[in-house]
Amino acid sequence: MGWLGFALAAFVLSVFAQGVILRVTKLRNGMIAFVLAGLPLGLALMAVLLPAYPANPAWAGILLYAFLCELWMFVFSSTFSSVSANLLLHLRSQPMRRDEVDRLYDNREMIRRRINWLSYIQAVIETGGRLMPTDRGRQLTALFDALRAFFGHR
Amino acid sequence: MSSLPSKAPLFIPAAIRIAAIVEHGERHATRRAPPATETITDPIPRQGEQASHGRSPHALILGPASLFRPKSRTARQTQPIRGGFRLPRNDRLCTTHRLRIASDTEALPFQNLHFSEREAMTWIIIGSYIAVHFLLYTLIFRHRAFFWSEWGILLFLLVPAAILVILAFASFLWQPSFESLALFVSAFAACGIYTLSFLECWLLSEGGYSLRILSELVRSGTATPAELEMQFIDMSARKKINRLESLLGMGMVKKDSDRFQLTRQGNAVAGVLTLIAAIAGFRAVR
Numbered sequence: 001m002g003w004l005g006f007a008l009a010a011f012v013l014s015v016f017a018q019g020v021i022l023r024v025t026k027l028r029n030g031m032i033a034f035v036l037a038g039l040p041l042g043l044a045l046m047a048v049l050l051p052a053y054p055a056n057p058a059w060a061g062i063l064l065y066a067f068l069c070e071l072w073m074f075v076f077s078s079t080f081s082s083v084s085a086n087l088l089l090h091l092r093s094q095p096m097r098r099d100e101v102d103r104l105y106d107n108r109e110m111i112r113r114r115i116n117w118l119s120y121i122q123a124v125i126e127t128g129g130r131l132m133p134t135d136r137g138r139q140l141t142a143l144f145d146a147l148r149a150f151f152g153h154r
Numbered sequence: 155m156s157s158l159p160s161k162a163p164l165f166i167p168a169a170i171r172i173a174a175i176v177e178h179g180e181r182h183a184t185r186r187a188p189p190a191t192e193t194i195t196d197p198i199p200r201q202g203e204q205a206s207h208g209r210s211p212h213a214l215i216l217g218p219a220s221l222f223r224p225k226s227r228t229a230r231q232t233q234p235i236r237g238g239f240r241l242p243r244n245d246r247l248c249t250t251h252r253l254r255i256a257s258d259t260e261a262l263p264f265q266n267l268h269f270s271e272r273e274a275m276t277w278i279i280i281g282s283y284i285a286v287h288f289l290l291y292t293l294i295f296r297h298r299a300f301f302w303s304e305w306g307i308l309l310f311l312l313v314p315a316a317i318l319v320i321l322a323f324a325s326f327l328w329q330p331s332f333e334s335l336a337l338f339v340s341a342f343a344a345c346g347i348y349t350l351s352f353l354e355c356w357l358l359s360e361g362g363y364s365l366r367i368l369s370e371l372v373r374s375g376t377a378t379p380a381e382l383e384m385q386f387i388d389m390s391a392r393k394k395i396n397r398l399e400s401l402l403g404m405g406m407v408k409k410d411s412d413r414f415q416l417t418r419q420g421n422a423v424a425g426v427l428t429l430i431a432a433i434a435g436f437r438a439v440r
Contacts, residue, residue, distance in 0.1 A: 001332065004339070019434055030434055056273045060336035063343035070350050076434045079427050081362075084397045088416065089431070091407060092424035095415035101398065107390035111383045114364040123368055131379060133372045140365070141372040147359030152296045 003053050003061035010045040011068040014038040030080055031073060038069050276322075276337050280344050283318055287348075307356050315345045363393065 017037030018030065027033050045065055049058040079085045083105065090096065090104060115131065118124045123137035133141070291301075291310065300306040322341035326334040358365075367386060371377055377385075398414070401407040406420030416424060 001335075003336070015433060022434065034434075056270070056333060056340070057336040060340040060343070063347070064339050067343040067346040067350075070347055074350055074354060076430055079430050079434075083393065084401055085427050087397060087401065088406065088420060088424040089427055091414060091416050092421065092428065095410065095413040097412050098414070101394070101414065105390075105394045107387045107394070108383050110363070110390045110394075111367070111386050112379065114367050115379055115382065117364055118368055118371075124371060129378060130376050131371060131382070132376045133368065137368055138372055141369050144359065144365050144369060147355060150292075150296070151356050151359045152302055 003049055003057040004064070006045060006048055007061035007065040007068075010041045010065050011072070014041045014069060015072060017041070030076055034069070034073060034076075042066070042069070270333075272333075273337060276341060280318075280341055283314070283345070284348050287314060288352075307353070311349045311352055315349045318345055363390075 014034065014037045018034040021027060021033040021037060022030060025033075027036075042062075042065060046062055049061045052058075053061070087101070087105075096104070115124070118137070119126065119131075121136075122134055123140055124131045125134050126132075295301045295310060298306075301310055319342050322338045326338040328334075363386075366389070367382060370382070370385065398407070401420070402409065402414075404419075405417055406423060407414050408417050
């Protein structure tokens with residue numbers, strides 16, 4: 001049962017380390033912070049489990065750790081970026097009228113934030129007041145289009 | 155058939171060899187390789203003992219190996235390899251057996267990376283499930299309109315995964331052991347990784363807001379921020395209304411006179427989200 005304890009402990013430590021990285025450093029990207037914390041811990045977990053346990057429990061522990069990490073990334077990235085989740089958090093602090101919701105999620109402001117994000121990840125570049133896609137942006141779009149075509153989204 | 159007569163004489167030393175193992179398996183194993191046999195705890199002696207009762211499958215496993223051995227060698231001269239017998243490469247059963255003996259007896263790092271038959275079968279089932287599920291989606295279900303919706307894809311992913319996990323759990327309950335628990339956890343985690351990855355790809359392809367803006371920019375080549383704002387302002391407003399309506403529809407938000415407020419269910423979800431945000435140490439964005 002030690003393998004189970006090791007896997008769960010490594011996951012809890014990764015989440016804790018992510019929180020520390022985001023609070024202590026200037027890094028604001030939760031995903032990168034978690035990868036920075038989770039990757040070394042995952043390697044350490046492999047180094048502990050593989051030599052010490054038979055194949056079956058060793059890989060069970062590693063897979064469990066990988067699954068928990070993916071689940072955590074999915075959950076916190078949804079919380080971080082979802083409008084619905086964000087609205088729930090705001091409504092938790094106080095009930096809001098329709099015009100307050102509209103002000104909170106100003107349409108132009110929402111678009112501006114997305115453009116800033118695209119500039120930040122170097123998918124677009126602003127030249128002379130005009131936005132242009134970079135090679136990275138084109139690659140992202142190609143991947144996006146391929147996924148859309150595969151999953152049949154209209 | 156024509157090879158049988160020519161091989162027939164070889165069965166004689168084979169029979170002798172089997173008889174030697176049946177009668178003296180344990181003793182021979184001890185004599186053959188003193189340093190290695192000191193570390194041999196279970197496999198060979200037990201096989202010898204079982205064989206003496208005429209029930210050991212290992213005597214039969216070792217038998218054919220001697221067919222390929224030089225005639226001058228006897229069972230006593232057989233050299234040990236990591237506590238096992240020196241066996242021909244083309245004898246797969248023996249090779250597997252030899253690896254097992256080596257792994258059971260020596261404490262080399264990473265030497266125990268082999269799976270039992272049951273474990274291998276479990277991994278074959280999990281691998282087959284993932285392959286068949288993905289193929290079915292690729293060939294059939296992605297062309298059906300029902301599976302373009304969030305509910306459709308959720309059902310398609312969660313129902314078979316839940317069935318597989320329940321079967322794995324039932325297998326664990328049938329033979330409760332640490333090995334079964336590890337197999338159940340492996341099956342659960344592997345299904346979870348596949349299902350989550352599939353769902354993430356599906357959600358990504360459905361189109362985040364940023365990706366739609368980027369896609370439009372690539373299509374048009376260039377645009378000013380103001381042009382993009384004009385183009386996406388309707389979509390932004392629609393998205394906001396959709397989110398609010400979907401929260402109302404799910405019973406997480408209710409409208410009390412002119413104000414929106416959380417229901418008990420919504421409060422619970424918001425509490426979990428607050429906890430996640432607090433643990434992860436990030437600030438939510440709008």
